[in-house]
Amino acid sequence: MTQIIDGKKISKEIKDELKEKVAALKAEGKEISLAVIQVGEDPASTVYVGNKKKACEYIGIKSLAYELPESTTEEELLNLVKELNERKDVNGILVQLPLPKHIDESKVIETIDRTKDVDGFHPANVGELVIGGPGFVSCTPAGIIELLKRSNIEIEGKNCVVIGRSNIVGKPMSLLLLRENGTVTITHSRTKNLKEITKQADILVVAIGKPRFVTDEYVKEGAVVIDVGIHRNEDNKLCGDVDYDKVAPLTSAITPVPGGVGPMTIAMLMNNCVRSIELQ
Numbered sequence: 720m721t722q723i724i725d726g727k728k729i730s731k732e733i734k735d736e737l738k739e740k741v742a743a744l745k746a747e748g749k750e751i752s753l754a755v756i757q758v759g760e761d762p763a764s765t766v767y768v769g770n771k772k773k774a775c776e777y778i779g780i781k782s783l784a785y786e787l788p789e790s791t792t793e794e795e796l797l798n799l800v801k802e803l804n805e806r807k808d809v810n811g812i813l814v815q816l817p818l819p820k821h822i823d824e825s826k827v828i829e830t831i832d833r834t835k836d837v838d839g840f841h842p843a844n845v846g847e848l849v850i851g852g853p854g855f856v857s858c859t860p861a862g863i864i865e866l867l868k869r870s871n872i873e874i875e876g877k878n879c880v881v882i883g884r885s886n887i888v889g890k891p892m893s894l895l896l897l898r899e900n901g902t903v904t905i906t907h908s909r910t911k912n913l914k915e916i917t918k919q920a921d922i923l924v925v926a927i928g929k930p931r932f933v934t935d936e937y938v939k940e941g942a943v944v945i946d947v948g949i950h951r952n953e954d955n956k957l958c959g960d961v962d963y964d965k966v967a968p969l970t971s972a973i974t975p976v977p978g979g980v981g982p983m984t985i986a987m988l989m990n991n992c993v994r995s996i997e998l999q
């Protein structure tokens with residue numbers, strides 16, 4: 720029978736654990752605060768930023784919201800990041816992506832103090848992941864590892880195939896699976912014979928950014944399928960990169976969209992905020 724991996728439930732468990740930790744830190748006089756910066760009014764970003772603020776409130780983390788207009792210049796944004804880097808009362812800094820086209824995302828990410836980079840996007844934190852150091856790990860891939868572990872799905876020795884090579888998901892995902900002793904193959908939009916490779920996967924992570932791209936033809940019977948995609952269709956309904964109805968019956972476990980990977984991104988962000996106080 721297929722196990723539907725409930726990201727909403729698991730993320731709630733994690734947030735409850737963090738809430739206790741934050742209360743204990745508060746009792747020692749330590750307060751955690753997260754600066755959340757949004758530039759422009761992309762509707763999806765507004766939902767995600769709102770959910771991040773709600774999660775902070777639930778756990779007991781102070782959130783400082785910076786809602787900047789679309790016309791904000793790169794220099795203005797960099798100056799705000801530099802100011803927040805200096806502030807002793809700010810533990811974490813998050814710049815919601817995507818940024819407007821006139822702002823260089825890499826420049827902004829590199830300007831964030833690496834010890835406040837709770838998104839785990841700074842090159843120094845990515846480097847730590849490569850060498851197995853203690854830096855921050857990107858929240859979505861970290862959340863997927865947590866989903867697998869808390870669902871008692873073994874990674875060690877498994878054939879893990881990742882579709883997608885983005886800096887935020889595909890690349891860190893592959894490194895984390897490797898860290899858990901999986902045998903990892905990275906594939907992408909230019910991979911030849913993709914179906915033949917994905918059919919070998921015991922664990923298939925799909926982050927290709929194309930709605931319902933992965934059908935039953937890509938999946939081995941009994942595989943675990945993790946869907947990172949989020950797309951809104953014509954009827955305003957959400958779907959992932961996986962054609963859930965066709966694929967789910969084949970799998971031993973699968974994440975739904977919504978309610979799978981998405982909520983874990985926010986839970987792991989909260990986890991990184993709690994860790995920030997240890998790393999600083």
Ligand SMILES: Nc1nc2c(c(=O)[nH]1)N[C@@H](CN(C=O)c1ccc(C(=O)N[C@@H](CCC(=O)O)C(=O)O)cc1)CN2
Binds near residue numbers: 838976982
């Ligand atoms: N600075 C960052 N920007 C972006 C990140 C990130 O980790 N850091 N990731 C994504 C967006 N994202 C978080 O910011 C995110 C996406 C989706 C969800 C989520 O909970 N999705 C729900 C559905 C929500 C809906 O109704 O749309 C689900 O899948 O169940 C949380 C966070 C890009 N930008």
